[in-house]
Amino acid sequence: MRPARTLLTYILLLTIPALPLAGYAQPVAEQSAPLLAQPGILITLVLILIPLLAAFIFMIWQVRRTLLRLQWQKQPTTQADQLEYLEGEAINAARLQRKPTLVYQLSGRELAGANTPDDSRGIIQQASNEHVIPFVAEKKKAQSRPAVDPKLTRLILWYLGSATCWLVIGTTVGEYLGIKFVSPDADTVPWLSFGRLRPVHTNAVFWGWSTLAMLGLGYYVVPKVSNTAIASIRQGWQTLILVNAAVALGSLCLMNGINNAGGEYREYVWPVMALFGLGLIITLINFLRTVARRTTTEIYISNWYILSAIIFVLVITVIAYWPTWQNGLGETIVQGYYMHQGVGMWFMLFNLGLVYYFLPQQLNKPIYSYSLGILAFWAQILFYTLIGTHHFVFSSIPWWLQTVAIVGSMGMLIPVIAGTTNFFMTLKGGWNKIASSYTLPFYVTGIIFYFTGSLQGTAEAFRFTNLLWHFTDFTVAHSHLTMYGIIAFLLWASIYALVPRLTGHEPPQWLVGAHFWLAFLGMMFYTIPLMIGGTLRGLMWMEGKPFIESVVLMAPYWLWRAIGGSLMWLSHLLFAYNFYRMVVGVRAAHPAATPVREALA
Amino acid sequence: MNLFRNNTYLYTTAFLFFVGLSLVVVILPALYNQKNNAPLPGTEPLREDALAGKHVFIANGCVACHSQQVRNVAMDNVWGPRPNVAADYAHNTRMHWWMNTATLMGTERTGPDLTNIGTRLPSVDWHLLHLYNPRAVVEESIMPAYPWMFKVTTHVEEGDKVVNVPTEFLRGQEGTVVATREALQLVAYLQSLQQAPLPDGTVTPAFLYKSQAPAATAQTTTTDAAPAEAVVDGAAIYAANCQACHQATGTGLKGAFPPLKGSAIVQNDNPEVLIDIILQGYNAREEYGEMPAIGTINHLKPEEITAIINHERTSWGNSAREVSVAEVKDIIAMLESKKNNP
Structure with a gap:
């Protein structure tokens, strides 16, 4: 009876956060009655509510626990409390009995006994008898792993280091672009003009930050799960140089007004992208050779995802950039395909491969289901390949192609749900480890956004939601929820998981926490106002209001975006510092003398 | 299962599966669509100065904020009298060996759609002043200013196009603002953007979702669908x-x-x-x-x-x-x- 009632209470409480939303939605519904009956809108609202609901349940649970504890403390449990209930002689007897308890003190040697401390197995890591009140919770340190070839370590650190540089550069540009929405006359330098800088931002975080970080982590995972050494470290360096060169050259070209004539993420001209493609071919060959000489019988699922991702990104780059074939409207069909496969078949697929290795490793248990991972793999290829055209719904490209894209977007439910289930079932039983780990919160966030962000994409592909949200900042919010909420968070998780194991240096834990919260809150401040503003703007357009009114409407939402963007940017500076500390370490301060330390010294 | 153990099988299968699907949803439709497309009768490719202006448009990334597509939905009727059809884009071909075809359809409408801007805003002077500083003509605009496409001079020469800029937007500079060739080419391109009428006898594609946007049709001046009693x-x-x-x-x-x-x-x-x-x-x-x-x-x-x-x-x-x-x-x-x- 009691659990049922509690459950009911929770369900009722859960409706509270939905109330302001419902209130907000009312006037909107009056103007366009079927809005809240649109499946796309409903799905999106539910998806936005999922993280909020999860947080709310957690909060209620914590409050309930605290209340119970307080109640328990009220009962007379100590001897001093019991004195109040005694009378006559009994009081004196109790006082006499209590006297020795008041003067008793621990000697400090109860556990160790008379022996000097000794840690012959090297288990004790944080010996301290200082009683300081910690401002942040202490997290577990990285477990040491079997030694990695120092040459490979150096290569990986260079990959991750240049990725970090591109993250800082790319998001500094992004931050400046966000400011330009609020202050359009900030400068009058041609190279810094909005239209030229926007692709610099997107391409630098795509091909500079995400790609280089993924490849760097791949150089660890691919040989590790093959239980062999990487085929060629030298080829790793060649790819690193080529990809870095492509991003640097591409950015300069864009600022100088040399671009590929529109089409998102396809702004670098093909001679620049050829460097990128060449770099990936080299690494693909390197990885294929590594897998071929593996000492395991099976090919671990991570290598399915990682190597296929490299094959697919090469295919889409060739299709999109081959200079002798598209000449006309075909360009737009290819563009929809290219920009979405870039996201789904490269960034997402590669990162899933990384998660299939790092998540079980961080939890110290195997992945829940190998078969689900394989189902998700084939389903992702089948459905994701079809959905590119949903960026051009209602445009002049064939109607049947648009319908195929919308159906494919629905099919994405299968790989996304399979993947999310797999990860959450792996986490099951390990939830208590999240509190004591500084990498798992990044993974959990990334996985939650993998679910909500991907399904939001499905909802956005419907014809009605296209009417409402296409061309607005809603899509900008969506791309940040996914490329940032999923990809960047998963990459940070893996970098924090790997680098201390390579170098033996830990990042300052409170700065990792600060990085996490600034990035997370920044992303919320960035995306939620843009989604609200984008929806209102879409409604305004549907009502046929003058365009400039919708620009005025967006002003406060653009301001919030700039604020959220600033928090995100700040978190990247912290991440860069953390990375520096993980690579270089810090000269050890004199540790406080403790009995254990003295004995160990 | 073999796929688990044989790397050649696994990666070849994945590659062929992906390429096969790509062939069906991208390569063949793209080839078919551009082969079976022709410009509307009566339309001409861009003139030389407009073509040069298109380069300026591309180089400055204008497509980041401005779309060029009137979708077949009623809310887009404000941007053009009829939905775009594939033939409208038939004049767009590769302009350079290093550059892709620029259909410039766009995916963002931070600023207005430009499909029919040549008809909607025909004034050259307006465009020049707007490019020099958009806020001079539209106070709330957040479009970037392009002052480097103009020069401020005290000696106006024969044939110079003078732009009358209100003094508060001159930022303290003395002299007369003159448009460079770049600015004039860009405006020529914008003026060339006009929706051509469909040939007689062609059924104009309908705008969908009309009930969603009752005001949109009444607003437009170019549509001939406005009911007489409105x-x-x-x-x-x-x-x-x-x-x-x-x-x-x-x-x-x-x-x-x-x-x-x-x-x-x-x-x-x-x-x-x-x-x-x-x-x-x-x-x-x-x-x-x-x-x-x-x-x-x-x-x-x-x-x-x-x-x-x-x-x-x-x-x-x-x-x-x-x-x-x-x-x-x-x-x-x-x-x-x-x-x-x-």
């Missing part, structure tokens, strides 16, 4: 056709566009000159930009012209008598006959 809103038609230059306040812009507030022509008891200027344009005053033949370009109907001039004659403190549609029709007929038999 109330013609003078303020809205003024906003769509005149406001860009003459401003919502009717004050125009000092040194760029003349005020309508307190104007003798606007308030003249006989609206003949006013209607003539709306239909034929006007370029008699040195100190202001040229007025395009907005009424003719945008196919304004007598009812709409009546609504505009009545709005102008009774707003901002103007107090001339309102004119009737019949009166306007008579004057238009008279002007027509004058033009045909000078």
